[in-house]
Amino acid sequence: MQKSFLIVLAVAIIGALAIFQIAPDLNGAIAFFTGAIIASVIFSLQSKTPASTTTNSNEPYSGPTMTLYVGNLPYRVHEGEVKALFGEYGPVNSVRLVRDRKTGRRKGFGFIEMSEAGAKKAMTKLNEFDFQERTLKVREAKSQDSDKSDSNA
Template sequence: MQKSLLIVLLVAVFGALAIYFFNLQLPAYFSFALGAIIAAAINYMTASTSTAEITPYKGPIMTLYVGNLPYRVNETEVKTLFEKYGPVNSVRLVRDRKTGRRKGFGFVEISEKGGQQALAKLNDFIFQERTLKVREAKSQDTDRDDAE
């Protein structure tokens, strides 16, 4: 979304500069219509190339617990780290309810094969000056059974 908006803005600026420097005498309605058509075409082309990023992985997945994360890290950075090993469906970084600050751990949904590789490679991996702890996440149902 942000990438396509930036491209459309750049095309609009270059188009305006071209009309100014070439001193084209175009009616305002024609310039507007031409700009709208070009923007729609660019938006369509950039949207069709990014649909693979939006479509979640449909095969077997596993959820990994990722601990000792830097507090300043965001979901995109964690997703980029784990995507080296397989398709990532989601990243959830846990926040404190009162302060809204991150607690330094989270969960990554990744393909099962990629998850096994990430588990082997990223446990005790140094990421932004912190040593990550990566484990297979336990389900909440298992935790409740253990408590009883």
């Protein structure tokens, strides 16, 4: 948002200078506002063009996925913050932060289901990463089925 404002402001100033060169007897404030209006119209038309691909769409990713275990999360972190952090590396289908059944407080770990390629990138980039004054531990989550078969052996 701030970046787009700066772009519109820069284009408005350039537009004001151009208008002032064309009509030097025009008031400088009127030239600036005319440039700002033209820049805003151009910018709004540009922002309405569809993007080629977006990673933050509401549709879940349907390709190969991987579930990650994330440990040492801050207790006050919210799902949206974790989704935004991992979303930088690929599409995130779900974030589940584990809570204590009795107290409802978060336990400091959770699971993220995301694209396989994104999960591999996130594991390498975010393991041992400092996030809100905590050092994250990021691993591939073990399936519950493998845990049950190990205990039966």
